[in-house]
Amino acid sequence: MDIGITIFGVGRFTPTLLSLVIFVYLLQRKQKEIGTIWFTYYFFFLTIFNFGYLFGYSMNEPSGRFGWYLACSIVFAAASRLQISFTFPYEVYSRFRKIMLITSFCIGSLSILDYLVRAAGSYNFAFSTHSFGSKYSSLFIPFSSFLFYSLSIMISLFRVLRIIRHAKGNGLQKKIKHAWFQSSELPISLSLIGITIAEVSLTVFYFLTVNQIFKTNVLAEILNLGGLLIFVGYSFVYSSSASGRIGIITRLIGITLVSFLVVLHSVTRFYQEQLIQGFENHLIDQTRTNFFMKDGGLKRNPIYTIALEQKDEKSETVNAIIRQEFANAISDDRFHYFNLGTYRLAAVKFSIGDQTVLGIIPYDEYRIQIHKILYPSLLFFSLVALLILFAFPLLFRANFSIPLNNLMKDLSEISPGSFKKGVVPVADEIVRLRKSFLQMAELIKKAKGNMPEVSSQIEILDKILNLESQKIQVGNQTLVYRSQAVRKTLDEVSQASRYRYPILITGETGTGKELISKLIHESSEEAKGPFVAINCATLPESLWESEIFGHRKGSFTDARSDRKGRILEASGGSVFFDEIGEMPLSIQAKMLRLLQENTFSPIGSDLTLKAECRFIFATNRNLDEMVKQKSFREDLLYRIRVIPISLPALRDRVEDIPDLIRFFVDRFAIQYQIKSPEIDTQLMQRLVAYSWPGNIREMENTVIRAMASHKEGALSLDHFQNLSIGRILMENEKPLGDDLLMSSSYEEQVQRFAKNLIASVYKQCKGNVTKTAKVLSMKRTTLRYQLIELGILDPKK
Known part of the structure; x- marks a missing residue:
C-alpha cells in the first residue's frame, strides 16, 4: 500500500485530531441535553469527513478513492449543524425542527447515493489532491451542504430577532442591551452565526483553489489555520453555555492543545519549508548538471532536463510533447505536476542565462522525498498531542488535587461539621488555619463551578473555612445559619425542588419543617402558585375527607354549599401536610390512591379531578416504628418518602446558636422599637451549652x-431563669468558669469553650486519652495535640 504524507495531508491532520478529541469529549459527557447530542453528531461526521480527506491525500493508489467516499459525510455534518441552530442553547421551533431533521437527512442520503452511483468503477488521479479520487461528478453534496449551512444561519438570525423582540425595555437599543446582559442565548447565537459564516468561507476557498485562483500550498495553510480557529470557536461557545459547562482541566487541555498545535504548526512549517527548499535546490543542481552534460532519458537519476525555448532535433518529438503537457501543469510555489501519457511527473523550473529549464523526475520519487521530509514532524505532532491529552490531567491532579485532598482531610477532622450530640469539637486548628487558607479558599470558590474534577473537595473546604452567617428570607420568616448541617439540608432542598415528586421532611418539633417546605415551594416551578398548609393533628377525623378533597352541596347533613377542598385550592402550587403521622388510617387509603393515580373525587361528585400540585409532607414521629405498630400504612410511607429530607436538631448545629440568639433579639428590638441590648458573654456560654430540646x-x-x-x-x-445547663454537661460536673468567654468574637468563644471542655472531660476520664477521645468523638492524635497545647500533657511523653 503506497501511503505518503503530503503538505495537504499535514494540513488535514490537525483538524482531524481536534474534531476527534472534541467528539470523544462530547461522547463521554454524563449530562446530554439535546443541544449537546447534536454537537456530538456534528463532530462525529466532521471527524469522518476530515479522516476521509486525510486518507485520500495520503493514498497514492486507486484505493485512495474510498477516502473521498468517506468525505461525503460532510453533508450529514451540515445537516447536524442545522439541528444545532434549532437546539442550542435552547430548543426553538420544535415542530419545524423535526420536519427539517427528516428532510435534511433524506436529502443528504440521496446526495451521497447519487455520488456513489456516479463515481462507482471510475477514478482518476488528481494532482490538486495528490491522490486518486473522483471529482464531484454530482454537485448535490456541495450544494446540499451549502444549503444546510445557509439555513442554519437563517434559523440563528430568526432566533436573534425572537430574543430581541421578547427582551424588556423600550426601544431597540435597550432591548438589545437587556438581551445581551440578561441571557447568554443572544451572544451564543451571534457567535454561532459568525462561526458558520467562517465555515462556509472555508468551503468557498476550497472551490476557488480547485479552480487555481489560489495555489495548493496556500489552501493547505488557510484550511489548517481556519479549522483550528473554527474548532476553538465551537469549543468556546459550547463551554460558555450552562448546558455545556466544562471543567477547568478540560479547558486547560483544550487551550494547551490548540495553542501548542498553532505554535508547533508555525515552527514545523518553517522547518519543513527549509527542508523542502533544500530538496528543490538539490533538484535544481542536478538539472543544471544534466543540462550542461546534455544527458537525456526519462529515468530517476540523473533527471531528465529540457529547455522550454530551445529546440533539440534529437529529442524534439519527446520535448514537444512535454512542453505541450507542461502547459496544463498544476503548480505550487516550487514544483509543477503534470502527466505524460501514463507517467506522472514532478518538475522544477528555473532560468539558466536567457533560457528557462525544466528538471523532471517521476512523481512517485517526488512523493517519497516529500514523505521523508514531512513524516518526522507529523509523528512529533501526534506524540506531543497524546502527551497533552493523557499526561496533563495526571500532572494537574498530582499538583493540585492530591494536596487539596490532604488539606480537606486534615481540616474536616476538626471542622464544625463534626458536631455530635451537643459536644463542641476542637476549633483551635480551625482558627489558626482559617487565616492562612481564607484567601486561597476565596480564589478556589470563584473557580468551583468550572472545576468539577475537584468540586467535592472544594465544597467541603468551603464549608470548613466559611464561618460567615447566612440568611435566607422565606415569606415573612428568615432562615439563619452558618453550619455545615444546614448547608447540606439546603443542597437537598435545591435538588428536591427541581422534581415534582412527594417530599417527606422529618425532624424534631421546632426544627423548622414548615419553613423548609415553603423554601421548597418558592424554589420550584410552582412558586407562583398557592402554598396550602394542612395541620393533620388539628383536623377531626369526620372532616378529613371534606377538608382535603372537597364536597358538593347536599352530599351530607351539614353540606350547605360546595367546597373546593385543599387539593383543588393548591392547583398550580404546593400542598403541605404537617404532622402526617396523625392522619387517620381510614384517610390513609384514600391518600394512597391520590398519590398513586394523581386523581381524586370530591364527596358527592361523580367527577374525577386531576391533582395539579406538589405534595410535601412533614412529621416529627418515627414513621417506620408506626408501620411496625400498624398505625401507619407501609405502602403510603413509600409513596410519601420518594425524596426524604431530614432536618438537624439545634444541638447538632451548635455553631448556629449565637447567630440565632442575636437574630431573635434584634428582631424583637425592631418590632417594639427599642434599643437592641448586648448579650452577656457568660449568658452566651450557657445558651451555647444548652441542648434546646424544643x-x-x-x-x-x-x-x-x-x-x-x-x-x-x-x-x-437573670433573664433566662429556665435554662438547665445540665443537659449538655456530664453528670456531677459543675458549669465551666466565667472566664470562658471574654471576647465577643465567635471564633474565640468556640476556641475557649472547646479547650475548657477538653480539660474537664480529660479530668473526668482520669487522664485516659483514648477514653477522652471516644467521649468527645475526636481522633486520638488530634486530642493529644490539643492536650499538649493546653499544657496538660507533656510532649516528651
Whole structure:
C-alpha cells in the first residue's frame, strides 16, 4: 500500500485530531441535553469527513478513492449543524425542527447515493489532491451542504430577532442591551452565526483553489489555520453555555492543545519549508548538471532536463510533447505536476542565462522525498498531542488535587461539621488555619463551578473555612445559619425542588419543617402558585375527607354549599401536610390512591379531578416504628418518602446558636422599637451549652420571654431563669468558669469553650486519652495535640 504524507495531508491532520478529541469529549459527557447530542453528531461526521480527506491525500493508489467516499459525510455534518441552530442553547421551533431533521437527512442520503452511483468503477488521479479520487461528478453534496449551512444561519438570525423582540425595555437599543446582559442565548447565537459564516468561507476557498485562483500550498495553510480557529470557536461557545459547562482541566487541555498545535504548526512549517527548499535546490543542481552534460532519458537519476525555448532535433518529438503537457501543469510555489501519457511527473523550473529549464523526475520519487521530509514532524505532532491529552490531567491532579485532598482531610477532622450530640469539637486548628487558607479558599470558590474534577473537595473546604452567617428570607420568616448541617439540608432542598415528586421532611418539633417546605415551594416551578398548609393533628377525623378533597352541596347533613377542598385550592402550587403521622388510617387509603393515580373525587361528585400540585409532607414521629405498630400504612410511607429530607436538631448545629440568639433579639428590638441590648458573654456560654430540646421554636419563645422582662443593660443569666445547663454537661460536673468567654468574637468563644471542655472531660476520664477521645468523638492524635497545647500533657511523653 503506497501511503505518503503530503503538505495537504499535514494540513488535514490537525483538524482531524481536534474534531476527534472534541467528539470523544462530547461522547463521554454524563449530562446530554439535546443541544449537546447534536454537537456530538456534528463532530462525529466532521471527524469522518476530515479522516476521509486525510486518507485520500495520503493514498497514492486507486484505493485512495474510498477516502473521498468517506468525505461525503460532510453533508450529514451540515445537516447536524442545522439541528444545532434549532437546539442550542435552547430548543426553538420544535415542530419545524423535526420536519427539517427528516428532510435534511433524506436529502443528504440521496446526495451521497447519487455520488456513489456516479463515481462507482471510475477514478482518476488528481494532482490538486495528490491522490486518486473522483471529482464531484454530482454537485448535490456541495450544494446540499451549502444549503444546510445557509439555513442554519437563517434559523440563528430568526432566533436573534425572537430574543430581541421578547427582551424588556423600550426601544431597540435597550432591548438589545437587556438581551445581551440578561441571557447568554443572544451572544451564543451571534457567535454561532459568525462561526458558520467562517465555515462556509472555508468551503468557498476550497472551490476557488480547485479552480487555481489560489495555489495548493496556500489552501493547505488557510484550511489548517481556519479549522483550528473554527474548532476553538465551537469549543468556546459550547463551554460558555450552562448546558455545556466544562471543567477547568478540560479547558486547560483544550487551550494547551490548540495553542501548542498553532505554535508547533508555525515552527514545523518553517522547518519543513527549509527542508523542502533544500530538496528543490538539490533538484535544481542536478538539472543544471544534466543540462550542461546534455544527458537525456526519462529515468530517476540523473533527471531528465529540457529547455522550454530551445529546440533539440534529437529529442524534439519527446520535448514537444512535454512542453505541450507542461502547459496544463498544476503548480505550487516550487514544483509543477503534470502527466505524460501514463507517467506522472514532478518538475522544477528555473532560468539558466536567457533560457528557462525544466528538471523532471517521476512523481512517485517526488512523493517519497516529500514523505521523508514531512513524516518526522507529523509523528512529533501526534506524540506531543497524546502527551497533552493523557499526561496533563495526571500532572494537574498530582499538583493540585492530591494536596487539596490532604488539606480537606486534615481540616474536616476538626471542622464544625463534626458536631455530635451537643459536644463542641476542637476549633483551635480551625482558627489558626482559617487565616492562612481564607484567601486561597476565596480564589478556589470563584473557580468551583468550572472545576468539577475537584468540586467535592472544594465544597467541603468551603464549608470548613466559611464561618460567615447566612440568611435566607422565606415569606415573612428568615432562615439563619452558618453550619455545615444546614448547608447540606439546603443542597437537598435545591435538588428536591427541581422534581415534582412527594417530599417527606422529618425532624424534631421546632426544627423548622414548615419553613423548609415553603423554601421548597418558592424554589420550584410552582412558586407562583398557592402554598396550602394542612395541620393533620388539628383536623377531626369526620372532616378529613371534606377538608382535603372537597364536597358538593347536599352530599351530607351539614353540606350547605360546595367546597373546593385543599387539593383543588393548591392547583398550580404546593400542598403541605404537617404532622402526617396523625392522619387517620381510614384517610390513609384514600391518600394512597391520590398519590398513586394523581386523581381524586370530591364527596358527592361523580367527577374525577386531576391533582395539579406538589405534595410535601412533614412529621416529627418515627414513621417506620408506626408501620411496625400498624398505625401507619407501609405502602403510603413509600409513596410519601420518594425524596426524604431530614432536618438537624439545634444541638447538632451548635455553631448556629449565637447567630440565632442575636437574630431573635434584634428582631424583637425592631418590632417594639427599642434599643437592641448586648448579650452577656457568660449568658452566651450557657445558651451555647444548652441542648434546646424544643429547638428553634423553644429558642424563639425563650428570647421573647427574656426580652419582655428586660429593662436596660445587657441581657444576662437573670433573664433566662429556665435554662438547665445540665443537659449538655456530664453528670456531677459543675458549669465551666466565667472566664470562658471574654471576647465577643465567635471564633474565640468556640476556641475557649472547646479547650475548657477538653480539660474537664480529660479530668473526668482520669487522664485516659483514648477514653477522652471516644467521649468527645475526636481522633486520638488530634486530642493529644490539643492536650499538649493546653499544657496538660507533656510532649516528651
